[in-house]
Amino acid sequence: MKFFSTEIGKFTVFACKITGKGGTSLPGKLALKINPKIINELIKGIKGDKIVITGTNGKTTTSGLIASILKTTGKNVIHNREGANMSSGIATVLIKNSNIYGKLKADIGVFEIDEANMPLLLDDIKPNIVVITNFFRDQLDRYGELDTTIKKVKESLNKLSKDSIVLLNADEPFTAAIGDDLKLKVMYYGINDHINRGYGLSPSFEQKYCPSCGDKYIYKEVFYGQLGDYYCPSCGKKRPKLDFSALNIDINEDGISFDLKYKDRLFKIKSHLFGIYNIYNVMAAVTANLLLNTNINDIINGLDNYKPIAGRLQKTTLNGKKAIINLIKNPIGFDSTLSMLKEIKRPLNLVIAINDNYADGRDVSWLWDVNIEDFVVNSKINSVVASGLRAEDMALRLKYAGIDAKKIEVINSIEKALDYISSVTKDELIIILPNYTSLHEVNTFLKLRGDDK
Amino acid sequence: MKLTIGHMYPDLLNLYGDRGNILTLIRRCEWRGIDIEVKSITIDINTNFTDINILFLGGGSDREQKIVSDDLTLKRMKNFKSAVEDGMTVLSICGGYQLLGKYYQIGTNNKLPGIGIFDAWTIAGNKRMITNVIIEAKINNLKFKMVGFENHSGKTYLKNTKPLGNIIIGSGNNGEDHTEGAYYKNAFGTYLHGPVLPKNPEFADYLILTALKRKYGNVVLQPLDDTFEYNTQNAIIKRFLKI
Numbered sequence: 001m002k003f004f005s006t007e008i009g010k011f012t013v014f015a016c017k018i019t020g021k022g023g024t025s026l027p028g029k030l031a032l033k034i035n036p037k038i039i040n041e042l043i044k045g046i047k048g049d050k051i052v053i054t055g056t057n058g059k060t061t062t063s064g065l066i067a068s069i070l071k072t073t074g075k076n077v078i079h080n081r082e083g084a085n086m087s088s089g090i091a092t093v094l095i096k097n098s099n100i101y102g103k104l105k106a107d108i109g110v111f112e113i114d115e116a117n118m119p120l121l122l123d124d125i126k127p128n129i130v131v132i133t134n135f136f137r138d139q140l141d142r143y144g145e146l147d148t149t150i151k152k153v154k155e156s157l158n159k160l161s162k163d164s165i166v167l168l169n170a171d172e173p174f175t176a177a178i179g180d181d182l183k184l185k186v187m188y189y190g191i192n193d194h195i196n197r198g199y200g201l202s203p204s205f206e207q208k209y210c211p212s213c214g215d216k217y218i219y220k221e222v223f224y225g226q227l228g229d230y231y232c233p234s235c236g237k238k239r240p241k242l243d244f245s246a247l248n249i250d251i252n253e254d255g256i257s258f259d260l261k262y263k264d265r266l267f268k269i270k271s272h273l274f275g276i277y278n279i280y281n282v283m284a285a286v287t288a289n290l291l292l293n294t295n296i297n298d299i300i301n302g303l304d305n306y307k308p309i310a311g312r313l314q315k316t317t318l319n320g321k322k323a324i325i326n327l328i329k330n331p332i333g334f335d336s337t338l339s340m341l342k343e344i345k346r347p348l349n350l351v352i353a354i355n356d357n358y359a360d361g362r363d364v365s366w367l368w369d370v371n372i373e374d375f376v377v378n379s380k381i382n383s384v385v386a387s388g389l390r391a392e393d394m395a396l397r398l399k400y401a402g403i404d405a406k407k408i409e410v411i412n413s414i415e416k417a418l419d420y421i422s423s424v425t426k427d428e429l430i431i432i433l434p435n436y437t438s439l440h441e442v443n444t445f446l447k448l449r450g451d452d453k
Numbered sequence: 454m455k456l457t458i459g460h461m462y463p464d465l466l467n468l469y470g471d472r473g474n475i476l477t478l479i480r481r482c483e484w485r486g487i488d489i490e491v492k493s494i495t496i497d498i499n500t501n502f503t504d505i506n507i508l509f510l511g512g513g514s515d516r517e518q519k520i521v522s523d524d525l526t527l528k529r530m531k532n533f534k535s536a537v538e539d540g541m542t543v544l545s546i547c548g549g550y551q552l553l554g555k556y557y558q559i560g561t562n563n564k565l566p567g568i569g570i571f572d573a574w575t576i577a578g579n580k581r582m583i584t585n586v587i588i589e590a591k592i593n594n595l596k597f598k599m600v601g602f603e604n605h606s607g608k609t610y611l612k613n614t615k616p617l618g619n620i621i622i623g624s625g626n627n628g629e630d631h632t633e634g635a636y637y638k639n640a641f642g643t644y645l646h647g648p649v650l651p652k653n654p655e656f657a658d659y660l661i662l663t664a665l666k667r668k669y670g671n672v673v674l675q676p677l678d679d680t681f682e683y684n685t686q687n688a689i690i691k692r693f694l695k696i
């Protein structure tokens with residue numbers, strides 16, 4: 001069975017290559033149909049550690065950083081880098097890395113897993129380190145309510161071997177609560193600094209209630225979204241004690257730097273990623289590697305070697321004009337992107353492309369949870385194009401955010417929208433903000449034009 | 454002229470872009486030169502609703518609905534009901550809508566009482582109804598199409614309360630009788646969650662107008678340029694009704 005299903009998968013990988021389709025999920029999907037245990041069987045070929053990263057935001061960056069550091073140490077790393085993070089994506093990356101007999105050889109596996117798929121996959125992968133970044137409202141139409149997802153994640157963790165380590169973001173109350181009465185070794189990372197830059201006022205602020213007694217949490221610090229240093233005035237529950245903490249944080253146009261404190265040691269950490277949320281991603285990646293006993297010099301070099309994947313602050317050109325692409329797929333991600341763009345002093349020409357395909361989530365209500373009003377007041381906006389299957393919804397959102405309707409163009413076709421924006425742009429900057437499936441369309445278009453370098 | 458919006462439990466009932474509804478009421482008043490103020494009404498902040506012209510209740514998860522149910526039924530039922538009888542404009546969505554009915558039966562031993570503005574009750578179902586929705590709304594003598602998105606497992610059944618409209622696409626109140634939402638006097642409930650008002654400007658204006666009329670007597674609303682609003686609505690109607 002393993003032989004046959006791996007063969008089918010391999011053939012599909014090949015077919016995807018010659019037809020030019022991405023093929024990050026389809027081969028695995030077919031192989032899983034023939035042999036539902038394919039992941040469980042292939043993964044035995046990984047001799048060393050297996051690390052799983054889940055959560056709402058930061059999975060791709062955190063797992064990419066972990067893999068980049070491990071590669072720097074010279075290890076043979078398997079990693080679902082393209083971000084296909086459901087069963088079919090995991091199966092695909094395993095098939096791609098095995099020979100035609102279904103044999104896989106690797107030192108270490110780094111797997112980003114969708115939080116709703118995690119309970120299904122954890123038993124097959126049996127990771128020895130699990131990193132959970134955060135839980136935000138995201139694609140609620142697909143997952144139902146957040147509470148259900150979190151409960152399922154916790155149940156699946158309790159089935160892991162007792163010597164596994166769960167690494168949790170202490171600053172995010174939902175995530176930290178997963179550590180309560182977990183029968184595994186739990187460690188926490190978080191920020192120990194004053195860095196509030198107005199993120200606390202975000203309308204996406206979600207969890208403020210103590211899971212033990214139901215009273216409101218009081219925040220001593222809010223870092224972004226519902227992340228902060230909190231405590232419950234009624235029952236005394238508070239942010240867990242930090243095993244790893246970030247101090248002396250500096251954020252500027254070149255990136256971020258901070259000191260990571262672990263026991264009595266202090267590590268100087270630097271990354272060219274920027275934005276407050278990337279402090280958490282970098283911290284999680286460094287922390288996971290410290291637990292794997294990776295040398296600190298390799299950690300520092302691995303962070304430096306890391307190249308963000310397509311669509312994460314990706315720099316490109318359109319008709320020779322400078323453009324930046326950044327994926328937006330949920331309110332907090334969109335909010336953080338806009339906060340970052342507020343720092344740019346040049347006038348902006350924006351394309352915001354919103355699709356509502358299954359992978360995006362069919363519901364676009366979340367666009368109304370983003371604080372676009374604040375961005376409109378604080379930025380110079382030259383022109384805006386709303387694009388994608390839900391271009392009209394996006395345009396309407398922009399109108400109510402306070403952008404003059406005359407400045408808003410509605411162009412459903414993403415190709416035409418990109419053509420249009422490059423024609424109206426002079427010296428200003430182009431900002432392309434696609435959600436998940438529209439990002440693929442943007443990149444396909446750029447590749448065709450040879451503009452993707 | 455001035456209207457005051459009471460946003461009930463903004464910290465508890467706030468799912469799926471509820472903020473968009475408040476923003477729409479604010480903007481559509483602003484564009485007409487009507488002053489508007491938003492007041493948060495949270496747990497334990499008592500109010501007799503005399504200063505509120507439009508009351509808004511959004512959606513929430515089961516855990517939050519329990520807290521809201523206690524607060525509503527134990528502390529506010531009488532004042533809330535008499536304000537509705539007096540013609541206060543109310544918009545309630547999803548979780549908020551369910552608690553304006555008589556009760557929400559979650560499990561065999563778990564029944565959340567509501568305040569009974571609508572002669573309706575809700576029973577938790579096993580299947581979530583998650584889809585784009587198009588309805589034909591009928592409010593008194595007015596008829597218009599409304600579009601939105603629903604995501605609920607509770608099935609609501611109406612007895613002596615009129616539905617907000619009939620389902621063209623989607624599940625609506627219970628997925629069985631083709632009704633969607635409910636209304637009594639100027640109080641409305643609907644499963645079209647989150648930002649129902651931006652792309653349904655007739656409905657948004659109906660709420661504004663009823664609130665103005667109750668406060669100021671006969672008022673006429675100045676028309677607005679709703680091109681973007683109707684383009685959004687029509688894009689959904691075209692795509693899902695395939696016309």
